[in-house]
Amino acid sequence: MGRTLAEKVWDAHLVRRAEGEPDLIYIDLHLVHEVTSPQAFDGLRNTHRTVRRPDLTIATEDHNVPTTSGPITDPISLEQVSALRRNCEEFGIRLHPMGDAGQGIVHVIGPQLGLTQPGMTVVCGDSHTSTHGAFGAIAFGIGTSEVEHVLATQTLPLQRPKTMAIEVDGKLPDGVTGKDLVLGIITQIGTGGGQGYIVEYRGEAIRGLSMEGRMTVCNMSIEAGARAGLIAPDQTTFDYLKGRPHAPQAADWDTAVAVWTQLVTDDDATFDKVVHIDASKLAPWVTWGTNPGQGAPLSASVPEPRDSGDERALDYMGLTAGTPLHEIAVDTVFIGSCTNGRLEDLRAAADVLRGRNVADGVRVLIVPGSVQVKEAAESEGLHEIFTAAGAEWRGAGCSMCLAMNPDKLTPGERSASTSNRNFEGRQGPGGRTHLVSPAVAAATAVTGRLTAPADL
Amino acid sequence: MDAFTTHTGRAVPLRRNNVDTDQIIPAEYLKRVARTGFHDALFKAWREDPAFVLNDHRYDGATILVAGPDFGTGSSREHAVWALQDYGFRAVISPRFADIFRGNSLKGGLLPVQLPDDVVAALQDRIEREPAVEVTVDLVERQVRADDLVASFEIDDYTRWRLMEGLDDIGLTLRHTDDIANYESTRPGWMPVTT
Ligand code: SF4
Numbered sequence: 114m115g116r117t118l119a120e121k122v123w124d125a126h127l128v129r130r131a132e133g134e135p136d137l138i139y140i141d142l143h144l145v146h147e148v149t150s151p152q153a154f155d156g157l158r159n160t161h162r163t164v165r166r167p168d169l170t171i172a173t174e175d176h177n178v179p180t181t182s183g184p185i186t187d188p189i190s191l192e193q194v195s196a197l198r199r200n201c202e203e204f205g206i207r208l209h210p211m212g213d214a215g216q217g218i219v220h221v222i223g224p225q226l227g228l229t230q231p232g233m234t235v236v237c238g239d240s241h242t243s244t245h246g247a248f249g250a251i252a253f254g255i256g257t258s259e260v261e262h263v264l265a266t267q268t269l270p271l272q273r274p275k276t277m278a279i280e281v282d283g284k285l286p287d288g289v290t291g292k293d294l295v296l297g298i299i300t301q302i303g304t305g306g307g308q309g310y311i312v313e314y315r316g317e318a319i320r321g322l323s324m325e326g327r328m329t330v331c332n333m334s335i336e337a338g339a340r341a342g343l344i345a346p347d348q349t350t351f352d353y354l355k356g357r358p359h360a361p362q363a364a365d366w367d368t369a370v371a372v373w374t375q376l377v378t379d380d381d382a383t384f385d386k387v388v389h390i391d392a393s394k395l396a397p398w399v400t401w402g403t404n405p406g407q408g409a410p411l412s413a414s415v416p417e418p419r420d421s422g423d424e425r426a427l428d429y430m431g432l433t434a435g436t437p438l439h440e441i442a443v444d445t446v447f448i449g450s451c452t453n454g455r456l457e458d459l460r461a462a463a464d465v466l467r468g469r470n471v472a473d474g475v476r477v478l479i480v481p482g483s484v485q486v487k488e489a490a491e492s493e494g495l496h497e498i499f500t501a502a503g504a505e506w507r508g509a510g511c512s513m514c515l516a517m518n519p520d521k522l523t524p525g526e527r528s529a530s531t532s533n534r535n536f537e538g539r540q541g542p543g544g545r546t547h548l549v550s551p552a553v554a555a556a557t558a559v560t561g562r563l564t565a566p567a568d569l
Numbered sequence: 570m571d572a573f574t575t576h577t578g579r580a581v582p583l584r585r586n587n588v589d590t591d592q593i594i595p596a597e598y599l600k601r602v603a604r605t606g607f608h609d610a611l612f613k614a615w616r617e618d619p620a621f622v623l624n625d626h627r628y629d630g631a632t633i634l635v636a637g638p639d640f641g642t643g644s645s646r647e648h649a650v651w652a653l654q655d656y657g658f659r660a661v662i663s664p665r666f667a668d669i670f671r672g673n674s675l676k677g678g679l680l681p682v683q684l685p686d687d688v689v690a691a692l693q694d695r696i697e698r699e700p701a702v703e704v705t706v707d708l709v710e711r712q713v714r715a716d717d718l719v720a721s722f723e724i725d726d727y728t729r730w731r732l733m734e735g736l737d738d739i740g741l742t743l744r745h746t747d748d749i750a751n752y753e754s755t756r757p758g759w760m761p762v763t764t
Binding site: 127128133135137139141142148151152155162167170171177189190192196207227238239240253255256257258259261262265267268270272308309335338359360361365368369420421422425516517534536538542543 | 599601650672676727739741742749752753760764
């Protein structure tokens, strides 16, 4: 009987299996950031435990950091970042602090360093750890108690999730990106649709995505309720990894590729659930509500509410059913986050903004996902395109993805955002968020209304 | 972790679906480095509305939250569990929980109880009719009881045992350090290290 990709990776990390108990699973890479780790390190100290494998652990500062130059001024944010620095020092963990060339959003720096590789298990105290599944890894977010558990033991006791295949049949139409695809998937299956599953994204449209596009898709697996999402590694994966600082070198590279090539779902394997998505039906997508499943093609109108949840969402968003989505005016555009803050995303935004101007009165924040992304964008001159158009070019961090650093929406303010969550208040108390792709965000910046690039 | 066997208390109905962890506790409060003191932050934005159910004094002192489906979606923040516990909740009942929230709850001893939609709705109706009704969440019998309403819930034996004993997962895993060391000796040398 064949096995799915997820089952192969799971089985390869089995430290211990006993009847009636969860599997004990080895963790190959543990990513740490300032927000979900302080109580875990305190737990270690209180119990006189230590970090088992500092050499499989890496930390960065991202959620609290301001994206304008200068130090953290909020004393509580500063204390949290200082705590991370003290903890990394005490336990011997490599840290990329603010101002360091390796700093960036935790899910951007892992792949960029080549630390995220096919067949691995990757965890972080952050739900968007699913991003790393793009490499054919089982990668998932954990809570602070589990962070402490991984620090102490480099393992986690886990019940194996069920497996789901999302088969994306056919090709994506021109102008439709990985972000539109994943928003379309969540609209179809709902925010609970993946609950209890590891999702494997398959099919022609998935194979056609770049690594950046695959990371965007896997990133939002959690928004469909799935614990993790992954994609079988292929030549696109190997090409992305080759030559990165932590990728296998010389003869090890060939050994690794031979192993990674085996990481596919067997033809005779069965999934617990299979969902089909018709890629040709997708279009530039946008959310109109307060969960990521409340989305529609940009050419559609705000839908009639189907239940009290929809009614509440429309009320919060200040929208009326029947309004064409492309008539909705925004105050702010945010391009960035671990969903869409990589170089390819910035290039897509620059392609739209080149030679154009931001609409009067619209604030546009463009925030690279890491210092390295920032430097690469600047070496291509993308920052000049952005600033010439009237957008703000910022430093690396989570920025307006969540209201934890100075970049926030004010009550009632409306944004088009390339991040991953449109929850009430996610980008600031009372803020209203429409999730979109970088290209749609850039076109929206130009008109001041939700706009697809093809309509400029 | 405190052991959980059976708990009886009053309950509060939260008739909302898709209660994400950003609503349970907004990001602003995640800057703190302690594990306690989050009760004020619980449902911060919603509590500003006088009509929000937690502001209804008939439910003061409730220790069981009865919510709509897909409770705890979104961010992995365990602060959501800590805030619920700091406020006084010992159990949350919902037709469906997000995976990470459920995991975090079980680590901290906040019992997530999954019951079918119609049972949760009936329970909410019951509590709204009579806010003082006592609700029992019985992990030993795997049952929720409120007067004549009796519903069974599922939880696997291992998790139930761990909760009833109040056992620390890390301590349990550290009994198997030999297995961990054996596993480590089989990992290929070309796999990445961060140092
Ligand atoms: S960019 Fe947003 S989703 Fe990603 S890690 Fe930062 S806060 Fe979380």
